Amino acid sequence: MLNKEKEFSKVILCEYLLSMEGEDGKVKQNQMIVIEKNKIQFVGPVSNPLPKAKEVIRLNNHLVCPGLINTHTHLPMVLFRGLGDHLTLKGWLEEIIFPLEKKMINPDFIRVGTELALLELIKNGITTVCDMYFHTPVMAEVFESYGLRGLLAVDMLSSFSDWKEDLDSLCNQYGKENQRVYPAIACHAPYTCEPDLLKLSAEESEKRKIPIAIHVAETEWEVSEIKKRYGKTPVAHLKDCGVIGPHCVFVHCVHLSEDDINIMAETNTPLSYNPESNMKLSSGVAPILKALEKGIVVGMGTDGAASNNDLNLFTEMDTGAKLQKLKNPDKTIEAKDIFSMVTSSAAKVLGLSHRIGKIQTGFFADIIALDLNHPNLYPRNNLLNHLVYSASGREVDFLMCHGKVLMKDSEIQGVDEFRIYAEAELMRKTFFQ
Numbered sequence: 489m490l491n492k493e494k495e496f497s498k499v500i501l502c503e504y505l506l507s508m509e510g511e512d513g514k515v516k517q518n519q520m521i522v523i524e525k526n527k528i529q530f531v532g533p534v535s536n537p538l539p540k541a542k543e544v545i546r547l548n549n550h551l552v553c554p555g556l557i558n559t560h561t562h563l564p565m566v567l568f569r570g571l572g573d574h575l576t577l578k579g580w581l582e583e584i585i586f587p588l589e590k591k592m593i594n595p596d597f598i599r600v601g602t603e604l605a606l607l608e609l610i611k612n613g614i615t616t617v618c619d620m621y622f623h624t625p626v627m628a629e630v631f632e633s634y635g636l637r638g639l640l641a642v643d644m645l646s647s648f649s650d651w652k653e654d655l656d657s658l659c660n661q662y663g664k665e666n667q668r669v670y671p672a673i674a675c676h677a678p679y680t681c682e683p684d685l686l687k688l689s690a691e692e693s694e695k696r697k698i699p700i701a702i703h704v705a706e707t708e709w710e711v712s713e714i715k716k717r718y719g720k721t722p723v724a725h726l727k728d729c730g731v732i733g734p735h736c737v738f739v740h741c742v743h744l745s746e747d748d749i750n751i752m753a754e755t756n757t758p759l760s761y762n763p764e765s766n767m768k769l770s771s772g773v774a775p776i777l778k779a780l781e782k783g784i785v786v787g788m789g790t791d792g793a794a795s796n797n798d799l800n801l802f803t804e805m806d807t808g809a810k811l812q813k814l815k816n817p818d819k820t821i822e823a824k825d826i827f828s829m830v831t832s833s834a835a836k837v838l839g840l841s842h843r844i845g846k847i848q849t850g851f852f853a854d855i856i857a858l859d860l861n862h863p864n865l866y867p868r869n870n871l872l873n874h875l876v877y878s879a880s881g882r883e884v885d886f887l888m889c890h891g892k893v894l895m896k897d898s899e900i901q902g903v904d905e906f907r908i909y910a911e912a913e914l915m916r917k918t919f920f921q
């Protein structure tokens with residue numbers, strides 16, 4: 489029961505609410521969310537009188553839902569958007585991305601790229617990401633100033649900064665209860681990380697109690713290369729190196745054998761499904777329905793914007809669902825299961841299911857709202873299906889993270905967008921000089 493005398497921070501009045509509380513995809517009408525500081529205190533029917541609050545936010549003609557969770561990305565790579573779009577993964581990395589990274593990566597590049605990416609995330613309703621990139625403490629500062637939530641994974645292979653220093657700095661400053669930045673470890677892939685480095689990553693993850701994110705079985709080339717080197721599949725190899733389990737986010741998993749799927753299921757290793765990146769780099773179609781049948785937890789990711797080319801989970805849901813239907817014409821996948829891949833299941837992938845991914849009492853107040861007055865959302869036959877198959881992201885005009893409103897009436901609060909666009913333009917002019 490709510491304390492009638494207490495004055496809460498905020499009450500949000502929702503004409504339509506999809507809380508994901510029961511993970512059943514049900515949209516309820518005339519609901520209210522009561523928030524105190526960064527946490528949700530109550531979710532239920534609107535009361536009369538309303539609870540006392542410093543601020544009442546009325547979201548009429550909106551669909552309110554949990555902030556979306558992007559389980560895999562490389563945010564500063566937004567600055568490489570549109571480069572090498574004709575290439576597949578190996579050529580794209582070796583001809584374009586690796587040489588550019590060698591030339592361009594420094595703290596200023598990371599700051600500008602992260603700022604540009606956060607604008608895009610907010611506008612697309614994303615409140616949490618799991619990121620793998622370089623100069624992670626610089627990224628953490630930008631996350632702090634914008635107010636978004638991020639698992640920021642320090643790259644163990646980075647030649648741009650010392651992984652141990654970066655990890656120590658993040659672990660000392662962040663990852664505590666009620667903070668929005670969580671440290672993590674990034675291993676690029678089984679073909680770039682030697683077994684000793686993978687074993688060391690597993691030890692560091694265990695010692696520091698933080699997750700590991702790694703690209704796994706992304707291409708056929710990777711699977712044959714790892715078989716050639718170690719005589720086993722990438723998943724079996726990672727298991728032998730100790731990089732397996734509920735704290736390891738296996739990204740892509742396009743080319744999994746039956747045994748690989750069984751190993752991931754037995755060890756509760758979650759999977760990050762990145763359909764648009766896998767299509768664009770001609771990598772293939774991940775066996776998501778098989779993984780779900782075996783009980784593997786699946787979340788969605790956009791991957792970096794350079795291989796997508798945007799940070800938009802609405803288009804990712806649409807594409808990811810259709811791709812599975814194309815590959816599995818005799819099976820069905822429901823919109824609620826797709827939507828959970830960007831909310832409640834995505835939270836499980838990142839080990840944060842007790843705090844985010846649902847609008848529920850005790851959870852952090854990470855909330856978005858879509859303006860329903862867009863032609864692609866009429867008639868309202870099924871709002872959940874519209875979210876997955878019709879919404880484009882531009883309908884999101886309200887975003888709250890950790891109890892703080894970061895976007896209202898489509899305006900990002902306290903940020904000069906044009907300053908960031910100008911900096912991004914200046915930066916790209918130096919790429920090929």
Ligand SMILES: [Zn+2]
Binds near residue numbers: 703792
């Ligand atoms: Zn990636």
